[in-house]
Amino acid sequence: MSRSFNFCSGPAALPEAVLKKAQSELLDWHGAGVSVMEMSHRSSEFTSILESAKTRLIRLLDIPSNYEVLFVQGGASTLFAQIPANFIADHTSACYLDTGAWSAKAIKEAKKYTNVVVSGSTKDKNYTTVPAWDSLNLDENAAYLHLTPNETIGGVEFDDLPETDLPIIADLSSTILSRSIDVSKYGMIYAGAQKNVGPAGVVICIVRKDLLERCDNDRLPSTWSFANLAKNNSMINTPPTFAIYLADLVFEWLEGQGGVEAIEKVNEAKAERLYRAIDESKLYSNPIELKYRSRMNVPFVLADESLESLFLQESEEAGLKTLAGHRSVGGMRASIYNAMPMEGVDALIKFMQDFEMRHYGA
Structure with a gap:
């Protein structure tokens, strides 16, 4: 069997070592006689998997003790509505940065629950950059500030945060565990697993505990309340057990690579090499402002669209x-x-250079 190099934005490639380990345990997990897909989520076996996943994630991101780690169903797109439903409470607005397609979708959903203050937008620049922090229109009485530090579609990424007393809620679906972050600077982090963590079906949520006090369990659907999810250890109903199991294997693999700091250096090198090949080409180009180019998602266009x-x-x-x-x-x-x-x-760069030479460089 020959595996391809999969550049999909999600569901994305998983480490081969993780797939092989899951394959070896597929029929019989640690002598249990059943697959993880078959065991009860209330069993001691699965509970140990869930606790292992939480413990590894806390260790990898150095998550402070005043945060809850949740594994939530529905995908990050569901959280676009779930977040304002939980955290608006007695506030009358929420602030959002509009930096690409995914933040725009989050804004659309939030408008169903509250007045949305678009504190900054680069839509008029075709989402090729990020708003200047000193130009933001922040309502300091808002419930929170939502931002998307990596726009998967457009390929814009930023790692600094605006100065504000508002709780910052960030969609880190494409960047979680790819670079070092200070979790304490966020009120909440959420990330769909299907990019850097595992298969589709689970969202990692890291929530500061004081924000959970805003959740109105009498009004919210029970499976939507972050406070209720925290109280029930992410198991109000049957969680996506196999997705959590694979996430734990990915966390274990990442620890074996040296953790987040080590993988960040690899990611920097990969992105630098690919962007350099694009910049040195006459056929390919990247439209994003240099300092906001994503390490994870590298878009490029061809000077001759007929070759696409x-x-x-x-x-x-x-x-x-x-x-x-x-x-x-x-x-x-x-x-x-x-x-x-x-x-x-390297294989992609070699192909791109060969393709340019054969079809455009002559």
Whole structure:
């Protein structure tokens, strides 16, 4: 069997070592005689998996003790509505930064629950940069400030945060565990697992405990209340057991790589190498302002758009999968999450250079 290099933005590639371990345990987990997919979520076996996943994540991100770690169903898109439903409480507004397609979707959902203050937007710049923090329109009486530090579709990423006393809620779906962060600067972090953590089906939520006091359990659906989820150890109902199990295996793998600081250095090197190849090319270009280029999602366009379908056809044949850009923006996109090895980036660069020489450089 020959595995391809999968550049999909999500569900994304998983570390091969993780897949092999899951394969070896698929029929019989640690002598239990059943698969994780078959065991009761209330069993001591699964409870140990859940606790292992929480403990590893806390260790990897150095999560302070005044935060809860939750594993939530529904995908990050569900949390676009779940977050304002939980945290608006007696506030009359929430602040949002509009930096790309996903933050725009979050804004649309939040408007169903409260007045949304768009504190800064780069829509007029085609989402190729980030608003200047000193220009933001922040309502300091708002419930929170929501932002998306990495826009998966557009390829914009930032790692600094605005100065504000508002709780900052961040969608880190594409960047969690790819770079070092100070969790204490956030009121809440949430991330769909299907990019850097595991398969689709579970969202990691890291919530400061004082914010849970805002959750109105009498009004909220029981499975939507973050406070209720915390009280019940993420098991109000049957959680996505296999997705949590695989997340734990990914956390274990990441610890074996040296943790977040170590993988961040690898990610920096991968992104630098790919962007350099794009910048040195006459065929390929990246539209994002230099200092806000994403390490995880690298979009690029071809100077000759008529070559796009041929590029995708030949790259697929070369074992380089899922390089088409999002349907809303077109072009190409290479997602190079933690599980993408440097060999995959090198293979992509070699193909891109060869393709340019054969079809554009002559």
